[in-house]
Amino acid sequence: MLRFLLSRILLLIPTFIGISIVSFGFIRMLPGDPVLLMAGERSLTPERHAALLKLLGFDRPLWEQYLGYLWKLLQGDLGISLKTKIPVAQEFLTLFPATIELSLCAVIFAIVLGIPAGVLAAVRRGTVFDHSVMGTALIGFSMPIFWWGLLLIILFSVTLQWTPVSGRIALTYFFQPVTGFMLIDSLISGQAGAFKSAARHLILPTIVLGTIPLGVIARQTRSAMLEVLGDDYVRTARAKGLSTVRVVGIHALRNALIPVITTIGLQVGTLLAGAILTETIFSWPGVGKWMIDAISRRDYPSVQGGLLLIAGVVMVVNLIVDLLYGLTDPRIRYRS
Amino acid sequence: MSDAVIVSDARKGGKMALLSEFWDYFSESRGAVAGLVVFVAVCLIAIFADAVAPYLPQEQYRDAFLKPPFWQEGADPRFILGTDAVGRDILSRLIYGSRYSLFIGVIVVTISMLLGVTIGLLTGFFRGAFDNAVMRVMDVFLSFPSLLLALVLVALLGPSLTNAMIAIALIQQPHYVRLTRAAVMSEMGKDYVTAARVAGVGNIRLMLVTILPNCMGPLIVQAALSFSDAILAAAALGFLGMGAQPPTPEWGTMLADAREYVTRAWWVVTMPGLAILITVLAINLMGDGLRDALDPRLRRS
């Protein structure tokens, strides 16, 4: 067991080095000179240009820059944003809770709707209900979410005015962030209506970001359930006269959930990619939107740091899923 | 074991029988057939865009900015689905846009499949340190959210349709690598491979002629999946201004242009998205049908 754990964790090291090379290498090869970008329509003298390049360390050979980068990285220093002159790690951490909050809500939304829908569809296989659930799930799975977000805004925010247009909470509420999660902070603040406002702001982004995972989870649950329902022990249980609810609810579901949980874990990357689009559409102050801004602004340290941290998060979540899976299924543990 | 069934079937009845059996299973699903019909229709529209489209996609009618579709008040009967902000016919742009989406799908699937299958075959066949190293590189690729990596790659290469396709293909190829590698590894232990080896078949021939055809099932399903993924990803890049550049009538790019009309001209926003959704949905329906028809395990259940 310990060996399995250790080997999995050791495997992370080369991956992490790979990630650092990729995030460093890609970004440093980006066209467009950050110094010139800062100058905008105004022009620089060649001397001033050279001085700025030197100041920012862009004049040294690439490998030297990489080693310096790695060394600082190990000390937790991801560099300073060219735009705001604030440490990248600090910027990322201030914005990351917003992304986590949104992603968690989206996952919960997808699970709460997706698993029951998938189970029921499997139990009532071949019925109209099954077909409509699977049809809807496939539509969700095929959805261009950036368009979906715009449609929901047109309908609910613009036409019906049920939900706010953007942001995380109405501006009338002001409190210092404690956890960074607006839902929790609004409760802590004790201000009347703050929680409700935060929740209302979350509805549309949650639906948009949760749509694809919802489709995936519903489909996965249904097929896992079908497989389990066909297994001998379930048939036996049924033959023994146990009620369908008992069979499905206790015996089948428990076994069917293993692959579903894995699927959910593997959705983290997709979720973060979706967060980029969702945050852009809803002006949600999270890391996805921040990355887009940083990329378009050639803010090298921010893009580097952001890529690295996001990939790191995906890597760690994948590891956890992997370990959980290994724990539940001994075959996998021994095979590796 | 199940593969053996296919193989023996194929030997008995030849390829035609295999195909007709496949079709029998495929056509069992009404959804898959509907998907196929829509997909073929989109293909035909793309091929015959010049004949089908009422106007050229860049043609600007300066007397008709932002006209709504025909059923709304104030519509211009010349433009069935209305016009955009510079007076271009939306229907024609959608029709020509189908060319880009299908083209993107075909190119991305071709590049990523060729690359991924080659790498997968090599790693699965030779194993060892080489395999290990390659798989670590693939892990690195898979650690980045695909869209983010594509965005950075496109920013690196410069925003254009070609670069968007290259970026998406690069991001999709690890999936083919993993699939092929796993399939190759499971096939390698089988009797027919050992038999072929004993008979003195060379490595390359063994890989391409003996093993590869037997891994085709999952690869075809993956191809359908990545076809629709590629269309979505390219549209997302276009939407973020990093894909095809205006005035190209690519659907995602049209959406990006349309964003500022959210409150005023819903059709400019709705139509391109609907086109993306319908196309992607059709391909995914087809993909589901393909999977069911190609995966004998599901067939029996």
Place this chain on the structure above:
Amino acid sequence: MKSTKLFGAALLMSTMLAVGSAQSKTLVYCSEGSPEGFDPAPYTAGTTFNASSKPLYNSLVQMDRGTTNVVPGLAESWEVSADGMEITFNLRKGVKFHTTSSFTPTRDFNADDVIFSFARQWKKDHPWNQYTAGIAWEYFDGMDMTALLKDIVKVDDNTVKFVLNRPEAPFIANMTMDFASILSAEYAAKLEADGKKDMINQQPVGTGPFMFVDYQKDAVIRYKAHPDYWDGKQPIDDLVFAITTDASVRTQKLKAGECHVAPYPSPADIASLQADPNLQVMEQEGLNVGYLAYNATQAPFDNPKVRKALNMAINKQAILDAVFQGAGAAAKNPIPPTMWSYNNDVQDDPYDPDASKKMLADAGVSGLKMKVWAMPVQRPYNPDARKMAELIQADFSKVGVEVEIVSYEWGEYLERSKAKDRDGAVLLGWTGDNGDPDNFLAVLLGCSAVGGSNRAQWCYQPFEDLIQKAKVLPNNDAREPVYREAQAVFKEQAPWATIAHSVVFMPMSKKVMNYKMDPLGSHRFDGVDISE
């Protein structure tokens, strides 16, 4: 234990604020982007200035709200020596800096603050010159202050003398700019002692009408009125910037009453904003110009007749309709009509494709293929360069010129378009810094700017002589006729197709009173009130 304390503090603070907000007047401004920081001097973006120099700081002299007239700021008066080389500022007395959660000032504003604010940008060895790694003083250097300044002398606590290396007519106008904001030397000394120099950029302290309360990154900035402001406390108590980057979202929030003022509406929304009974939409021509710059060093564009012919092929009205949707005015001069010395006698090139075709043929040009560069971003002077390029493409094809539209990512675009041997005509524009014509004509069309901000690569001696002469004339009355003549020369030589000046729209709630649009394009909330 610690967390409960925090919890309690947050609770207390929020309840206090909640009680406070019951009677106070709050103005919410949906700003278009996040500020880069709160120290204005290292930055160049208007968005940053709107959140830093405008509410938080003062400069020695400033623009009267809504005009380009220079009025006293932290200097009550100033004298220029006869040779134009020495400018003496008499500082205002009794000016208080902000008292914030992190700093309590012990003295009033004085000459040391002025010296500190400029010396840190000017002297490479000043301890604050590099208070954060990679900081650069873009505007200070961009306005060539390093070469211009000879000395800054503290005559006494309330008198500062600037000594220049050469007479410079626009110097006083430059002193109104954002980089010339006055920071507190005392606060800086405290931060330096605490080893927290960075904080000057994150927890700003100034003398301005509003003081900084809090910034939640990419979401909200909060200010409150400076109770001891030298010009009197502001009518509103709290000022909130709700950062909303998307134009259509800003419009929605404004209509929903979530903000009182929302700048830069998308042209498509203006009609509906004007129709809204709860809103008012102010408008003004912006201090900017959008142009298409030919490359005057490359054949056949080195021939003024070819450039003129192409200008006549452009249907400006169609561009104004489709791209600006009414939010633009046709440009005939390289400077905007709100600027002094604008030459209204200049005749614009008429739209005449037939004449254009003939002129091209006379110049021996046929089957011309060219590139038109379209910027990838929205700018005030050009809300949609790609759309504009597409329209120009269609116009040029009517006179037999085939256009290929090219675009690069913004930074690269700016860089590549500077190249002297650039292939093609480039769409770009300019927004004025200090309201001086020199800031347009010399920067964009002067010989020394070729290969830089002179995107037409156009160096024409008669024009150059005029703008150099105007630069050193002692007063604006003497400079005006020279600039008018320069504009006539420009039109005749046609290095650009002048396309449009934007009309800036500022939609706001009808509750907002006394807002004035700034011809320089900034957004100021001093003096603004809000009715309940």
